[in-house]
Amino acid sequence: MAEFSWEVRSPLERALVAGPYGARGDAGVSLTEIRNFDLVQVMARRGKAADMAGAAKARFGVAAPARPEAVQISDAALIWSGPDQFLVLSKGGKHAIEQLSQAFASSASLSDQSHARVLISISGAKVRAMLAKLSSIDLHPASFPIGAAAATSMDHTSVTLWRGNDRTDGQAVFNLLVFATFAESLWHTMLDSAAEYGVTIARSEELA
Amino acid sequence: MRITCPFCGERELGEFTYLGDAKPARPAVDAGEDAVFDYVYLRDNVAGAMSEHWYHGGGCRAWLKVTRNTLTHEISVVEPAAGVGAAKVGA
Ligand SMILES: [Zn+2]
Secondary structure, eight states: OOOOOOOOOOOOTOOOOEESSOOOOSSSSEEEHHHHEEEEEEEEEETHHHHHHHHHHHHHHSOOOOOSSSEETTTTEEEEETTTEEEEEOOOOTTTTHHHHTTTTTTTTEEOOTTEEEEEEESSHHHHHHHTTOOSSSTTTTTSSSBBBEEETTTEEEEEEEEOOOOOOOOOOEEEEEEHHHHHHHHHHHHHHHHOOOOOEESSSSOO | EEETTTTEEEEEGOOOOOEEESOOOOOOOTTTHHHHHHHHOEEEEEESSSEEEEEEETOOOOOOOOETTTTTTEEEEEEEOOOSSSSHHHO
């Protein structure tokens, strides 16, 4: 049997060029790809939604999101992704699929999405103006507060969008998960949308 | 046109895919050829309120049952289709 040497690479390896982009001056939008995360899809089995909710409470100490929202705990985020299902986003392996499988063994099916999605954090003074070109979701602070989430589409591409905690400078942060194979396309679309405001492009290993 | 998904809230039409008439029910195994033919091929061309299946593929990926007026596009009811969400199915 042939030996394969797998090299883990971001789907944005080629497209993402760190540094300034678009209009000069103070950047209105920051686009940061966050790499090397653990992402697990948890979906209740038939008739087991209540059991799944109980298992989530026991495992994470908080109720799993039952409506479009992202619940932040100290070392993970539980993000609603549809009826009776949510995503567990974390780093460092503590909430990776192997660690969660026991807790949900009798209530939910798990699917490792760690390498199937790209995570992009979007912030800056012009973040809402930029996202308004791509999304029909009302992202006004009154409608989309910290912790709000949406399973929606941008540029015909399914995304999971949620608002994280504000940056230390008070700027709102929008996190976005997109399928790996669509990430480069959406990335270019986001650059086009943000160019007029000036963009700071970066990579990070830290969850926002 | 916008559809208010019972799980996601109001969303643009582009997030949804239309399947068709939600009325036809699969006939019993012994129902006979005519009943199966009717189920597979025959559809009413409704002018007015119609029950339809829509798929929120650009959002929560749930199947929905939508009551839409085919003359005005007015949507009066949106509810989860049978079996949507493991909780709705029962055992
Ligand atoms: Zn929906």
